[in-house]
Amino acid sequence: MGPEVLSVAEMYRADALATVGGVSGEHLMEAAGFAVARALRRRFGPCRVAVLCGPGNNGGDGFVVARRLRDAGYAVRLALLGDAVNLKGDAAAMASRWHGATEPLSSAVLERADVVVDALFGAGLARPLSGVAADMVAEIARRGLPVVAVDVPSGVDGDTGQVLGCAPQAVTTVTFFRKKPGHLLLPGRLLCGEVEVADIGIPASVLAEVEPPLAENGPAVWRDRFPWPAVDGHKYARGHLVVVGGPVMTGAARLVARAARRVGAGLATIAAPAEALAILRAGDPGTMVADLAEFDTLLADSRKNALVLGPGCGVGAALRARVLAAARTGKAMVLDADALSSFSESPGELFKVLSDNVVLTPHDGEFARLFGKSDGSRLERARRAAKRAGAVVLLKGPDTVVAHPDGRAVINANAPPWLATAGSGDVLAGMIGGLMAAGMDAFFAAAAGAWLHGAAAGQGPGLIAEDLPEALPRILTALFP
Numbered sequence: 001m002g003p004e005v006l007s008v009a010e011m012y013r014a015d016a017l018a019t020v021g022g023v024s025g026e027h028l029m030e031a032a033g034f035a036v037a038r039a040l041r042r043r044f045g046p047c048r049v050a051v052l053c054g055p056g057n058n059g060g061d062g063f064v065v066a067r068r069l070r071d072a073g074y075a076v077r078l079a080l081l082g083d084a085v086n087l088k089g090d091a092a093a094m095a096s097r098w099h100g101a102t103e104p105l106s107s108a109v110l111e112r113a114d115v116v117v118d119a120l121f122g123a124g125l126a127r128p129l130s131g132v133a134a135d136m137v138a139e140i141a142r143r144g145l146p147v148v149a150v151d152v153p154s155g156v157d158g159d160t161g162q163v164l165g166c167a168p169q170a171v172t173t174v175t176f177f178r179k180k181p182g183h184l185l186l187p188g189r190l191l192c193g194e195v196e197v198a199d200i201g202i203p204a205s206v207l208a209e210v211e212p213p214l215a216e217n218g219p220a221v222w223r224d225r226f227p228w229p230a231v232d233g234h235k236y237a238r239g240h241l242v243v244v245g246g247p248v249m250t251g252a253a254r255l256v257a258r259a260a261r262r263v264g265a266g267l268a269t270i271a272a273p274a275e276a277l278a279i280l281r282a283g284d285p286g287t288m289v290a291d292l293a294e295f296d297t298l299l300a301d302s303r304k305n306a307l308v309l310g311p312g313c314g315v316g317a318a319l320r321a322r323v324l325a326a327a328r329t330g331k332a333m334v335l336d337a338d339a340l341s342s343f344s345e346s347p348g349e350l351f352k353v354l355s356d357n358v359v360l361t362p363h364d365g366e367f368a369r370l371f372g373k374s375d376g377s378r379l380e381r382a383r384r385a386a387k388r389a390g391a392v393v394l395l396k397g398p399d400t401v402v403a404h405p406d407g408r409a410v411i412n413a414n415a416p417p418w419l420a421t422a423g424s425g426d427v428l429a430g431m432i433g434g435l436m437a438a439g440m441d442a443f444f445a446a447a448a449g450a451w452l453h454g455a456a457a458g459q460g461p462g463l464i465a466e467d468l469p470e471a472l473p474r475i476l477t478a479l480f481p
């Protein structure tokens, strides 16, 4: 499966295009139900299954699941929300092929059940769960029953990952053709359990027409653009990153520089105030150190093609001036931490000088300081912010989103909880800055940096930020074509 992620509207479009192309809706529904039944059978041997069907096509899938499981020897009870005579189209056709009893939806169907199939609502969820549907979700949780969800756990909004009312916790969610944002954004991703994407016969060729601007982050998104060094290249061809450091928190700039060099920048120079120079010079021998008083000279040097500003710099007017001066050169740039907070009183002043050659890497607090409180999913907020800033925005979190001002975005889902540790953000800024110095486009550098950062945390418990750059050689070796 490709990494493309489709909004609910794009999914309906893909579905319609497949139908125009000659794949019938019944065929799609039969394949969808078959895939869910297969996923359940892989996980649970013959047992008692309660299938909960809703009034739309998600429920239609449920009728197929019930038939398939019964044919495979499972004891199946099926309950429907609403009246069977109100079912339409493919769902009505599938209901007519179910020869077992159809009970009204109530907790009675859960009596003696071992597993629940949740086929109440999928892409057509239109409002918060209420009444008997909400009661069922509560009862499933009370009984601790494992749930296999069809498309999404009912109540999870496919576009945002937000919960409307309530939603069951699934062990497995089987979705069709491609993932939707709700499978990747929190809390949806956590409620889905393991997500399986099933091929139901929608040809991949419909993607050329749908043109989804969103993808799940991973090497497939940026591998072809990775700035591997050329055999006949030299270190200057791999870029020279300038990392602006502060007077006190000297560790931050060192983490940035080390990550940048590990990820592929040819050279890195830390430019710091005089009082920090001695300690920085005692650091990594391969990292250069310069006096920040010479900042203008560093900016004027065309070989120094990328900058990271913010980590450990200290918030204030001095940093603001340096960010503005750096931005005016048009060089590739990552702005993190203090470089963002320094503009909390005057974000417009910053946005005026930015371009899509700049990556902003705020966490939620920095994001709110710069863009104000905003509603919506992390995806919507990052997209709006990128448009407003005119720069690439990487909004950090367990479901980091990278958004380009033109609307393209990726959602990153490989970050383990160990990444929440001091200095981890500095390393991320360094990875992105290093890739940009080596010549990678800002959007793809941010995506690659976010993914590599998550992958580098794979060692698990006990991880500290210093470990992250050291994990890169192993990960990059595996990616090297």
Ligand SMILES: NC(=O)C1=CN([C@@H]2O[C@H](COP(=O)(O)OP(=O)(O)OC[C@H]3O[C@@H](n4cnc5c(N)ncnc54)[C@H](OP(=O)(O)O)[C@@H]3O)[C@@H](O)[C@H]2O)[C@@H](O)CC1
Pocket (backbone or CB within 6 Å): 011, 012, 014, 015, 028, 029, 032, 054, 055, 056, 057, 058, 059, 060, 061, 120, 121, 122, 123, 124, 125, 126, 127, 128, 129, 130, 133, 150, 151, 152, 176, 177, 200
């Ligand atoms: N696209 C594809 O490629 C394929 C899609 N397939 C499947 O189709 C699913 C989408 O089907 P869908 O469009 O019929 O919507 P669905 O999720 O069944 O819900 C709509 C119904 O629920 C109702 N309703 C909504 N919210 C409610 C609430 N809170 N409480 C109560 N009622 C509520 C709503 O009522 P209304 O808003 O009209 O009053 C309407 O009756 C998709 O998720 C996938 O499983 C596969 O078969 C194969 C190919």
Ligand SMILES: [K+]
Pocket (backbone or CB within 6 Å): 058, 118, 119, 120, 121, 122, 149, 150, 151, 152, 153, 154
């Ligand atoms: K569902």
